[in-house]
Amino acid sequence: MQSDRKAVRENWGSRLGFVLAAAGSAIGLGNVWRFPYVLGENGGFAFLLVYLCCVVLIGLPIMGAEMVIGRGSRRNPFGAFKALLPGSAWWLVGAIGIVTGVIILSYYNVVAGWTLAYLFRSLTGLVSGFTGPDSAELAYESFVSDSAQVVIYLFLFAVLGILVVAQGVKGGIERWAKILMPTLFLLLLLLIGRSLTLEGSGDGLAFLFAPDFSKINGDVILMAMGQAFYSLSLGMGVMITYGSYLDNRTNIFSSAGTVAGLDALIAVLAGVAIFPAVFAMGMEPSSGFGLTYQVLPMVFAKLPLSDVLSSLFFLLLTIAALTSAISLLEVMVSFATDELHWTRARATIIMAAFAFVVGVPSALSFGVWSDVTVFGLGFFGVADYITANVLLPLGGIGIAVFAGWAWGRGVKQEILLGSNQETLYYVWLWSVRILAPIAVALILIFNFV
Secondary structure (H helix, E strand, C coil): CHHHHHHHCCCCCCHHHHHHHHHHHHCCHHHHHHHHHHHHHCCCHHHHHHHHHHHHHHHHHHHHHHHHHHHHHCCCHHHHHHHHCCCCCCHHHHHHHHHHHHHHHHHHHHHHHHHHHHHHHHHCCCHHHCCCHHHHHHHHHHHHCCHHHHHHHHHHHHHHHHHHHCCCHHHHHHHHHHHHHHHHHHHHHHHHHHHCCCCCHHHHHHHHHCCCHHHCCHHHHHHHHHHHHHCCCCCCCHHHHHHCCCCCCCCHHHHHHHHHHHHHHHHHHHHHHHHHHHHHCCCCCCCCHHHHHHHHHHHHHCCCCHHHHHHHHHHHHHHHHHHHHHHHHHHHHHHHHHHCCCCHHHHHHHHHHHHHHHHHHHHHCCCCCCCCCECCECHHHHHHHHHHHHHHHHHHHHHHHHHHHHCCCHHHHHHCCCCCCHHHHHHHHHHHHHHHHHHHHHHHHHCCC
8 A cells, every 4th residue: 555655646856856845844934034033142153053953953853753754654744644553543643733734824824925015015115215213113014904905915925825836746846946945045145245245244243143152041942942943844744745755765864954954054144134234224133023024124225226125135035935835735735635635726726725714814913803812812823822832842742752652663664765874863763762852842841931
């Protein structure tokens, strides 16, 4: 049965295509605004070293586990656990991953829609019209509270995801990853080139990279552990799904390492593109949406060719958002084609429509439903809190325990396909058995402390 599934399932056309698609999934909006700020606020280069250690000890073991589960089963996250251990309750881990992916995609598309809107506004001269911080803030608040506009851009971004995923793994996701990821890298280099030529940009580099080991404490280490886990798209079924399209020649160890390395590299480069300009213009490096939609537009407004620079930046953000969104949509589509036996076209349209409908309350939570709260949080906040603090860590722990303890001998046979690195296998095995689940459990506990 398993060999039959492997014979008929679509594969990636090349290792490069897989790596770019997987890296695109990991490289999202959070890499561009959150990671550089966390890096600067928590010790600069010292935090970067801690983060990279956490990637190696936590992120890579779980990523490898997800990829090997996907390739070993040739199924979506739900079907993967059923195929590898029939009759057990481990399919619940896959179900958690799919549910998590649906919820994340629903509200992620909302923010991606904002980015798409700012791209259009930059192309039509929005940024050059800003005269001060108040005008940028008012423009942002006016937009997100306009529920009709937000839902329209949510819909438009969802359509972009449909157009890519409906074309299949090789003809859609891989083909576009080979176009979008190099474009993202080129845009980053262009913005870095402009940012570093500004007078006072050195303060931004110092904010990012000046090592301050005195800031490294238990809380910062936990923060680095969480960043390593969340930034690699783990626990949401993506790497299981993408792994299910790998052939037996692919070296999972080197592929996972390359994906993680690209993710960290792009996050650092985004910081080099953004923060020297922020400091050069005398702005505050605030975190989150405020940086992206209020501070940076004002930075661009003070520069020559402000609309061109703003357009390039929001194009970069839109690409980062799209590569992540299509990976989440593919998890849902893979489930529908495997388990419900739908055609890819039907699965893509229905699942994207479902994520759109689920995302509408999050879109409205900044506008007409802003007064509707659950435990003090709007729909957007609830969706983000549940996934980040509960579902993702639970999924990560389940994946690590399954690969490290429950699967048995099959995991060694599968992960060594395309690689004879048996010593590295045992390092990975004990990392995924001991270090990774303990670390993710600490993240789960830390989220509630």
